Amino acid sequence: MSTQALSETQAEPTLGLSGRVWLYRAIFVVVMLTAWQSASGTLLDPFWVSSPAAIFRTLVAWTASGQLGYHLLITFKETAAGFVLGATAGVLFALLVGANDTLHRTVDPFVTAIYGVPKVALAPLFIMWFGIGLAPKIVLAAISVFFLVFFSTLRGVREVDLKMVDALRTMGAGKFATQRMVIFPSALPWLFTGLKLGLPYGFVGAVAAEMMASNAGIGYLTQNSAGQLDTAGVFAALFALMVVTTLLNEALGRLESWIFRWR
Amino acid sequence: MRSVHLSVVSAQSCEAQRRSAVELRGVGKTFTSRTGQVEVLRGLNLSLQDGEFLAIVGPSGSGKSTVLNLLAGLDQPTSGAVFCRGEPVAAVNTGIGYLTQHDSLLPWRTVEQNIAVPLELRNIGRTEIAARVRDLIAQVGLEGFERHYPSQLSGGMRKRAMLARTLIYDPPVLLMDEPFGPLDAQLKLALQAELLKLWSAHRKTVVFVTHDIVEAITLADRVLVFSSRPCQIRLDEPIAIPRPREVHEVRFHPAFEEHYRRLWTALEPPARRPS
Structure with a gap:
């Protein structure tokens, strides 16, 4: 591995920046895991901090038993449903509010005030309203995503180039055509920023609701492991969640660069 | 080639009204902002015949672009009325083509x-x-x-x-707001030639706003010089250079020099402050 890297360096004296960054990232991970592994059992009690090896064993066992896939899928379904609902509502509401200055100024303080409420604090309320099934998790994920997408898209709608809108109007575009041809596409980069910010918050919403009342999902798995004083289990559940969010964010990034190929 | 017609004041006469493709009648425009009011246009009369190419030159902020925005219906006059092909312009005017300087x-x-x-x-x-x-x-x-x-x-x-x-x-009417402003001289000539060719083929009514006197003489049938605001028409100069014109040759036509001098004098009033 190292000799291969070396020969590559010689073949091409300037190893690509992204190649170097990946190398540093790998070094960082190896150093952190080694430090954790060697500190566990010597400097720190493994009961509190577990160890990478123990977490890995738990992950393997859960994967073999199908437990991990089951709980991940539940959390993924909740988040995905919440994400789609929240993002769609956020975009539509932003387009509506952005199109009308009076409406914008009327609702702005209320939206900002509700945005300021920690979404997780709403979880008990949703559990009272919607029970302990998937519904309260989806609603909490949706609300978390909604605000980020709404604010981001609204910003994009407000920053649209008015000269471009005027140009389209003189060519005969009505309100709806202007929205479709100018305002929406020009707000799209902001919308994507909102989606990328919103995705992890969607997971936070779903997992937080799971931790309070549920019998499935990554939040349940974390809570359950902690209840059994299984530190490795808690870390394993969080690690699995981390991998999924990272992969989904990467997928969103790819989609983004495909959509904005005109840049 | 094209007949020289009467001054803009005659816009009030019935004949001009009937034939005008575009007309401004006693138009005033005042913009209100937080810092106060700015009167850009006052009692402006202006009329174009069908198929006429009009150029407007004038100092920055003299209301040239405002005139185009009024014709496009993107702005409404504070007083007076704007007509396009006999119809009053009340909303966005989709019967025009508007080429802005903005991309x-x-x-x-x-x-x-x-x-x-x-x-x-x-x-x-x-x-x-x-x-x-x-x-x-x-x-x-x-x-x-x-x-x-x-x-x-x-x-x-x-x-x-x-x-x-x-x-x-x-669109039967084209509004052009310094369309070739930021381009280099050579490209400008090429696009001017292109525009003249297209205009000869389609014979649209054109209102062309520019900073460039040479460009105005090269392209237009008639050049208006606007004063600084509130805008008045300081000079209405019919261009006596025959068509078809060659953009590279126009400046060597015997009439060019006289047009240029008159436009320049109108643009720079003798009592101007030393700069």
Whole structure:
């Protein structure tokens, strides 16, 4: 591995920046895991901090038993449903509010005030309203995503180039055509920023609701492991969640660069 | 070639009203902002015949662009009335083509998709759109760049694409606001030649705003000099250079020098402050 890297360096004296960054990232991970592994059992009690090896064993066992896939899928379904609902509502509401200055100024303080409420604090309320099934998790994920997408898209709608809108109007575009041809596409980069910010918050919403009342999902798995004083289990559940969010964010990034190929 | 006609004041006469493609009657425009009111236009009368090419020159902020915005219906006059082909302009005027100095191509659409926008808005069939777009791309000399995005084009090519997008729906009146302003001299001449060629073929009524006196003389049948605001017409100069004109040759025509001197004098009043 190292000799291969070396020969590559010689073949091409300037190893690509992204190649170097990946190398540093790998070094960082190896150093952190080694430090954790060697500190566990010597400097720190493994009961509190577990160890990478123990977490890995738990992950393997859960994967073999199908437990991990089951709980991940539940959390993924909740988040995905919440994400789609929240993002769609956020975009539509932003387009509506952005199109009308009076409406914008009327609702702005209320939206900002509700945005300021920690979404997780709403979880008990949703559990009272919607029970302990998937519904309260989806609603909490949706609300978390909604605000980020709404604010981001609204910003994009407000920053649209008015000269471009005027140009389209003189060519005969009505309100709806202007929205479709100018305002929406020009707000799209902001919308994507909102989606990328919103995705992890969607997971936070779903997992937080799971931790309070549920019998499935990554939040349940974390809570359950902690209840059994299984530190490795808690870390394993969080690690699995981390991998999924990272992969989904990467997928969103790819989609983004495909959509904005005109840049 | 084209007959020289009466001064703008005659816009009030019945005959001019009947024949005018575009008309401003006693138009005033005052903009109100937080810092106060700015009177840009006051009692402006102006009329264009069908197929006439009018250029407007004047100092910055003299209300040239305001006149175009009023004709386009993007702004409403504070007093007076604006007519386009006999109809009062009350809302956005879709019977005109407006080429702004501002780059208003949609960056997420390719050249051909951009040029197709006005036709899509008119719900015209795909095959007809494709044919008309191909035709106009050839007319403005953008062959080979159909699939390029605006960010991949030079400034001159973007202007050509905007011109094509304006011409494709065949508006009888064209408003042009310093369309070739930021381009280099050579490109400017090339695009002026292109514009004259297209104008000779389609004979549209054109209102062309520019800073450049030479450009105004080269292109127009008539040049108006605006004063600083509130705007008055300081000079209404019919250009006596015959058509068809060659953009490189116009400045050597015997009449050019006299036009240039008169326009320049009108533009720079003798009592101006030392700069």
